[in-house]
Amino acid sequence: MxxxxxxxxxxxxxxxxxxxxxxxxxxxxxxxxxxxxxxxxxxxxxxxxxxxxxxxxxxxxxxxxxxxxxxxxxxxxxxxxxxxxxxxxxxxxxxxxxxxFPPGSEALQGIEDRNAFESLQYIMLPITCVNLNPVSETYYRRTRETRYGKRLEELSPIGLQREEHWKRVQEAFGVVASLLEGKKFVLGDTISFADVTIASWVLWIKRSIGAQSQEWKDIEEWNGGRWSTYIAQFKEYEKVIV
Ligand SMILES: N[C@@H](CCC(=O)N[C@@H](CS)C(=O)NCC(=O)O)C(=O)O
Structure with missing residues (x-):
């Protein structure tokens, strides 16, 4: 064992x-x-x-x-x-x-605002779905299409609607960026679960849409290039150990 x-x-x-x-x-x-x-x-x-x-x-x-x-x-x-x-x-x-959860960090951990990230879900769900293996893809499509009452591809079609969704995601990222203003991490120099949460969301986007995609390159420009430098701090912890 x-x-x-x-x-x-x-x-x-x-x-x-x-x-x-x-x-x-x-x-x-x-x-x-x-x-x-x-x-x-x-x-x-x-x-x-x-x-x-x-x-x-x-x-x-x-x-x-x-x-x-x-x-x-x-x-x-x-x-x-x-x-x-x-x-x-x-x-x-x-x-x-x-x-x-270092002492004093509890109040700062509620970083995930489900409403703000709703638009992100619309963009990411269809992308995530096609990245899955076939058996999970079938399950994911069925359960998510039941939840949203439409085909995944209709959640955020390329064009005005998707641009609007990205705009809202950008606004949400702006709120998080203001928490990081002048700091390495949410608590300053000390990493905490709040940062783990932010980095995990950013990594989901980066890995799923691809580091070479125009959409990721756009995100890298947001908030004065904050997201590529932020995620770079996690490089040594980004290992997938199997
Ligand atoms: N609050 C949970 C949420 C976990 C969650 O939603 N996981 C998804 C994958 S990202 C899942 O396993 N979903 C199972 C399903 O859709 O049947 C946590 O943070 O652990």
Whole structure:
């Protein structure tokens, strides 16, 4: 039996496979702490069975109830779901490592504004969908099209509507950029889960639309080039360890 922590992630056809912003939060957390772990890839339709296998309760009360990331830590024989709970667990269990919730940071952790990022979802969902492996792609399309009541391609078609969505995403990024004004990280020089959250969203975009795409190049120009320098700070923690 391996004594490594297992990180369960959803694979894709992208280089290095990892794409999910929520799983990136857990991966960044593990990498920042320098903990040893391995990645096990689980396709969307198999996540529920994984929860049963690990005797885990559903993460969310509503659909989707079974989500990744999940980690299993053999040293405590615990399985934990939900990226923020994983980060809290790692802080509590490995207190000698970089803390994701340093004292005084709690108030700053609610960086994710679901409304502001709604437009980002419209743009990203169809892109994410085609990057997935066929079995997950079918599941993702079915569940998301049910949720939004339209074909994914209709969420943000190229043209005026997509430009409008990018504009709103840019505004949301502007709000986050103001929190980072004159600082390396949200707390100043100290990295925290707030930064892990921001970096995970940015990385989802960068990896999914491609670093060479015009859309990514546009984002790099936003807020005085803030996003390429910000994400560069995470380079050493961007490793996908399998
Ligand atoms: N609050 C959760 C959200 C996780 C989440 O939504 N994960 C997505 C992948 S990005 C998922 O596993 N969805 C499963 C599904 O749609 O069935 C967390 O941060 O861990």
């Amino acid at each position: 391996s004594d490594l922590i297992t990180l369960y992630d959803i694979p894709s056809q992208l280089p290095e496979q990892a794409w999910s912003p929520n799983v990136w939060k857990a991966r960044f957390s593990l990498n920042l702490k320098g903990l040893k772990y391995k990645t096990v890839w689980v396709e969307f339709p198999d996540i529920e069975a994984l929860y049963k296998q690990l005797s885990l309760e559903p993460t969310e009360p509503r659909v989707p109830k079974y989500t990744l990331p999940v980690i299993h830590d053999p040293s405590t024989n615990r399985a934990i779901s939900n990226s923020v709970e994983i980060a809290r667990y790692l802080d509590a269990t490995y207190p000698a490592t970089t803390l994701l």
